[in-house]
Amino acid sequence: MVHSGHIIELSDAVALLGDFPALAGLDLEVAKGEVICVEGPNGAGKSTLLRLCAGLLPLHTGSGVVLGKDLANRDERRELRRQAGLLAHETFLYDELSIIDNITFWAKANRSDLSTIEPVLDRLGLDGRLRTVKARDLSAGQRRRTSLAIMISRRPHIWLLDEPHAALDQAGKDAVDSLIKQAVGFGATVLLASHDRRRARAVATRVVNVSGGRILQTPASEQSESSVEATEPVAVEEPPSLASTPAVSALPGRPITKGFVNSSTTSETTDNSATSSPSPDAATEDGSSPDEQTKEPKRVIGATNEPVEEPTDSDDSVDDLFADLLAAERPPSLLDDGATKTTSISDDDPAKETP
Amino acid sequence: MTDTKLEIGHELSSGGLTTTGTGSKVTKVLGVAALVAIGLQLLFGLYYSGPEVVQGEAVRLFYVHVPSVLTAYLGFGITLVASIIYLRKGSQFWDLVAGSAAEIAVLFCAFTLFTGAVWGKPTWGVYWQWDPRLTSTTVMFVMYLGYLAVRRLDLEPRVRSRRAAVLGIVSFLNVIIVHYSVDWWRGLHQQATFGVDTKLDGLMLFSFFLGLVAFTVVFAWLLIHRFRVSWLEHQLRLARLDEALVERRAEGTIDGTTGAIS
Amino acid sequence: MIRDAVLIAKKDLRIEFSTRVTLAQILPFGILNLLLYGFALSPDLKVVGAERSVLEQVAPGLFWLAVLFAAIMALGRSFAIEAADGKLDALQMAGIDPAGVFLGKTAAVALQIFLLEVVLGLAAWVMFGPPLGSAMLLVTTVLITTAAIAAAGTLYAAVTAGSRVRDTLAPLLVLPVLTPVLLGATLATDAAFFGPTSDGTPWLLLIAVFTLLFVGVGMMAFGSLLEES
Numbered sequence: 001m002v003h004s005g006h007i008i009e010l011s012d013a014v015a016l017l018g019d020f021p022a023l024a025g026l027d028l029e030v031a032k033g034e035v036i037c038v039e040g041p042n043g044a045g046k047s048t049l050l051r052l053c054a055g056l057l058p059l060h061t062g063s064g065v066v067l068g069k070d071l072a073n074r075d076e077r078r079e080l081r082r083q084a085g086l087l088a089h090e091t092f093l094y095d096e097l098s099i100i101d102n103i104t105f106w107a108k109a110n111r112s113d114l115s116t117i118e119p120v121l122d123r124l125g126l127d128g129r130l131r132t133v134k135a136r137d138l139s140a141g142q143r144r145r146t147s148l149a150i151m152i153s154r155r156p157h158i159w160l161l162d163e164p165h166a167a168l169d170q171a172g173k174d175a176v177d178s179l180i181k182q183a184v185g186f187g188a189t190v191l192l193a194s195h196d197r198r199r200a201r202a203v204a205t206r207v208v209n210v211s212g213g214r215i216l217q218t219p220a221s222e223q224s225e226s227s228v229e230a231t232e233p234v235a236v237e238e239p240p241s242l243a244s245t246p247a248v249s250a251l252p253g254r255p256i257t258k259g260f261v262n263s264s265t266t267s268e269t270t271d272n273s274a275t276s277s278p279s280p281d282a283a284t285e286d287g288s289s290p291d292e293q294t295k296e297p298k299r300v301i302g303a304t305n306e307p308v309e310e311p312t313d314s315d316d317s318v319d320d321l322f323a324d325l326l327a328a329e330r331p332p333s334l335l336d337d338g339a340t341k342t343t344s345i346s347d348d349d350p351a352k353e354t355p
Numbered sequence: 356m357t358d359t360k361l362e363i364g365h366e367l368s369s370g371g372l373t374t375t376g377t378g379s380k381v382t383k384v385l386g387v388a389a390l391v392a393i394g395l396q397l398l399f400g401l402y403y404s405g406p407e408v409v410q411g412e413a414v415r416l417f418y419v420h421v422p423s424v425l426t427a428y429l430g431f432g433i434t435l436v437a438s439i440i441y442l443r444k445g446s447q448f449w450d451l452v453a454g455s456a457a458e459i460a461v462l463f464c465a466f467t468l469f470t471g472a473v474w475g476k477p478t479w480g481v482y483w484q485w486d487p488r489l490t491s492t493t494v495m496f497v498m499y500l501g502y503l504a505v506r507r508l509d510l511e512p513r514v515r516s517r518r519a520a521v522l523g524i525v526s527f528l529n530v531i532i533v534h535y536s537v538d539w540w541r542g543l544h545q546q547a548t549f550g551v552d553t554k555l556d557g558l559m560l561f562s563f564f565l566g567l568v569a570f571t572v573v574f575a576w577l578l579i580h581r582f583r584v585s586w587l588e589h590q591l592r593l594a595r596l597d598e599a600l601v602e603r604r605a606e607g608t609i610d611g612t613t614g615a616i617s
Numbered sequence: 618m619i620r621d622a623v624l625i626a627k628k629d630l631r632i633e634f635s636t637r638v639t640l641a642q643i644l645p646f647g648i649l650n651l652l653l654y655g656f657a658l659s660p661d662l663k664v665v666g667a668e669r670s671v672l673e674q675v676a677p678g679l680f681w682l683a684v685l686f687a688a689i690m691a692l693g694r695s696f697a698i699e700a701a702d703g704k705l706d707a708l709q710m711a712g713i714d715p716a717g718v719f720l721g722k723t724a725a726v727a728l729q730i731f732l733l734e735v736v737l738g739l740a741a742w743v744m745f746g747p748p749l750g751s752a753m754l755l756v757t758t759v760l761i762t763t764a765a766i767a768a769a770g771t772l773y774a775a776v777t778a779g780s781r782v783r784d785t786l787a788p789l790l791v792l793p794v795l796t797p798v799l800l801g802a803t804l805a806t807d808a809a810f811f812g813p814t815s816d817g818t819p820w821l822l823l824i825a826v827f828t829l830l831f832v833g834v835g836m837m838a839f840g841s842l843l844e845e846s
Binding site for chain 1: 628631635636701704706707708710712713
C-alpha cells in the first residue's frame with residue numbers, strides 16, 4: 001500500500017464506455033505532489049481518464065495502480081474511490097434539497113467534518129442566504145462551488161478535477177487555482193482537465209496531451225515527462241510545488257524544470273494570510289506526520305507556503321479559508337495511506353467503517 | 356468451453372466474417388438423437404398408446420406438456436446456477452450460459468402455456484382456467500420475460516450482466532414462492548389438473564418418458580447452439596473492439612497533436 | 618450500515634417533504650384508481666342471492682391493487698432521485714455501505730407506502746364500505762405487506778436504475794414478482810373483514826418469508842447492482 005513512487009501508474013490502459021474504447025492504451029505516471037494539466041480536444045478521453053483514476057471505471061485491459069490500489073481489483077478500486085476526490089461535470093447535488101442539506105448529507109456520507117466545509121463555503125461565496133436555497137435554483141457556478149467544497153472536505157489524496165474552471169467567475173477560478181496549490185502543499189496530487197489553458201498551465205507542473213484515448217508525445221509533454229524521470233518520485237526532496245507556479249505562469253506552457261522547483265520550494269512557511277487562526281506553522285507541523293517527514297522531508301515544508309505573489313484580488317480570502325481549514329482540529333494528514341480515514345472520524349461516529 | 360470459434364477475430368480483420376457455424380460433433384449427435392426421440396414419441400404418443408379413461412384423447416398432450424414445463428424448470432435452474440457462478444467468478448462464459456438457458460427455457464415455457472390452453476379447451480371448455488399450475492407458470496413466464504429484457508438494457512455490459520445475474524437468482528427463488536401462493540390461493544377451487552388424477556398404463560408412461568427424453572435432448576441441442584451464438588457475438592464484440600481501438604488511436608495521431616483549444 | 622441507512626432514509630424523506638410528490642401526486646393517483654375500479658365494477662352489481670355487492674366483496678383486492686400501482690410510482694421516484702446528476706457515482710465514492718443504501722431507501726419508501734395505505738384504506742373503506750372484522754389482522758397485514766413491497770420494489774428498481782427504459786421496464790419486473798404479496802395481502806385483508814381470522818395467518822407467514830428473502834438478497838446484492846453504473 002505504501003506507494004513505491006508513483007501516485008498514478010497507468011500502463012497501456014484501455015477503458016470502455018459501452019463498447020467504445022474511450023481510453024485506448026494510455027500510459028501515464030504521476031508522482032506525488034504533481035499537478036498534471038490534461039489537455040486535449042473534446043472526446044479525447046480526459047473525463048474517462050479522471051473517472052478511471054477515481055476508481056469508477058474498470059480497466060478493460062492494461063494495468064493501472066492509483067494510490068497503490070490495483071485498478072484491476074474490484075475491492076481495491078472500492079478503497080480507491082473513498083480516497084479520491086472527483087469534481088465531475090455532474091455536481092452530485094440533490095436538486096430538491098437546499099445547499100446546506102446537500103452539504104450535510106454528503107459530509108455525513110463521506111464521513112467528513114462539517115466544520116471544515118463551513119469556511120470553504122464562506123470563502124466560495126456561498127454564505128448565509130444562499131445556503132437555504134434549493135440546489136436547482138442555484139446557478140451553474142454556485143453549484144460547482146458547492147461540489148468543490150464537498151469534494152475538498154473529503155480530504156482526498158488525489159484531486160481529479162474535470163473542468164474546474166468551467167462556469168466559474170474570475171474570483172471562483174482564482175479560488176480554484178489557489179486551492180489546488182494549497183492541496184498540493186498538503187501532499188495531494190492533482191489531475192486537472194481544463195480548456196482554460198492559460199490558467200491550467202499556470203498551476204500545472206506538467207502538461208499532458210490526451211487525444212484518441214492516449215497520451216500524445218508532444219515535445220512539451222516529452223520534456224516534462226523526462227523532467228519527471230529526473231525528479232523520480234521519492235528520491236527527490238520536493239516534487240514541484242505550488243511555490244514554483246508564479247514562475248510558470250509567467251511562462252505559459254513551458255515545462256517545469258527542476259531548477260524552478262528547487263529555487264522556490266525550500267523557503268520556510270512565510271504564510272502571511274492566516275489571520276484568523278492558529279499559526280500556520282503549527283498546522284504545517286501537524287500536516288507532516290513523522291513518518292511522512294522521513295519519507296519526503298521537504299515536500300511538506302513547502303506546503304503552507306502560499307505564494308505571496310499570487311496575482312489575484314481574492315487571494316487573501318482564499319488563504320483565510322485555508323487557514324481555517326488548517327485550524328480545524330484535524331491535521332490534514334492527506335499523506336497517510338490507508339490510515340487516513342481516521343482523520344475523518346473525529347466528531348461523531350466510531351461505527352463508520354462498514355465492511 | 357473456449358470453443359474452436361475463437362479465430363473469428365482473425366477472420367474479421369482479414370476480410371468478411373465467415374463463421375464456421377455453431378455445430379460440432381456433439382451437437383450433430385444430439386440433433387440426430389433429438390430427431391429420433393421426437394419421431395419415436397410421435398409414434399408412441401399418437402399411435403401406439405391409447406386414450407385414457409378420464410381424459411380421453413386429450414391425455415396425449417400430457418406427453419409433451421409436462422416434459423416441456425420440466426425442461427423449462429431445468430433451464431431456469433441452469434440460469435440460477437450460472438448466475439451464482441458468474442457473480443462469484445465474473446467470467447463472461449457463465450453470464451452467456453445463464454442468458455442462453457433462460458431464453459430457451461422461456462421458449463419451452465411458452466410451449467407449456469400453449470399446450471395447457473389447448474388441453475384446457477376439451478377438458479374445461481375454455482382455453483384459460485385459473486388453474487394453479489397454469490397460473491403460476493404464466494407468472495413465471497412473465498417474470499423471465501422481464502429477466503430477458505434486463506439482459507437487453509442500455510447499460511454498461513458488465514453492469515448489465517451483474518444485474519441480470521442477481522435477477523436470475525432472485526427470480527428462481529421467487530418462482531417457488533409464487534408457486535406456493537398460487538397453490539394456496541386456488542386450494543379451495545382445485546380443478547382437474549394434469550398429472551394429479553391421471554391414470555397411466557405402461558405404454559402411456561413410456562410415451563411420457565420418451566417425451567422427457569426428447570425434450571431434454573432438444574433442450575440441450577438448442578442450448579448449446581444458442582450459447583455458441585452468444586459466444587460468437589461476444590467474440591465479435593471483442594474483435595470489433597480491437598478495430599475500434601485501432602481507430603481510436605488513429606484519432607490521436609491525426610489531429611490531436613496540437614491539442615485543440617476550445 | 619444502520620447509520621448509512623438512517624442517513625439515506627432521512628435524506629429521501631426530506632426530499633419528499635420538500636417536494637411532496639408522494640402526497641400531492643401519487644396519493645391522488647391511488648384514489649383515482651379506486652374511483653375507476655368503482656366505475657368499472659358498478660356499485661349496484663350484485664350476485665343473485667348474495668348479501669353484499671360485488672364491489673364490497675372485492676374491496677380488499679381493489680385496495681391492494683391501488684396500493685400496488687401507487688407504490689410502483691413511489692418506487693420509480695425513489696430511484697429517479699439517485700440516478701440524476703451522477704449521484705450513484707458519488708454514493709460509491711463516499712464509500713457508503715450498499716446494504717445501508719438498500720435499507721435506507723427501502724425504509725423511506727416503506728414509510729411513504731404506509732402513508733398511501735392509510736389514506737387509500739380509509740378511502741376504500743368509505744367508498745366500498747365493508748364492515749371491519751379483525752383490526753389486529755388488518756394492521757399486521759398492512760405492516761408486513763408494506764415491508765414486502767418496499768423491499769422487493771427497491772431491489773427491482775435498482776436493477777433498472779440508470780437505464781433510459783426504466784419507467785417502462787420496472788413495473789414489468791416488479792408486478793409479477795409481487796404476485797404472492799398481492800394474493801396474500803388480499804386474502805388476509807379479506808379475512809380481516811369477513812373472517813375467519815385464522816385464514817389470514819398463513820398468508821401473513823408467506824408474505825413475511827417473502828419479505829425476509831428480499832431484504833436478505835437486497836442487502837447482499839445491492840453492491841453488485843449499483844457498482845459501476
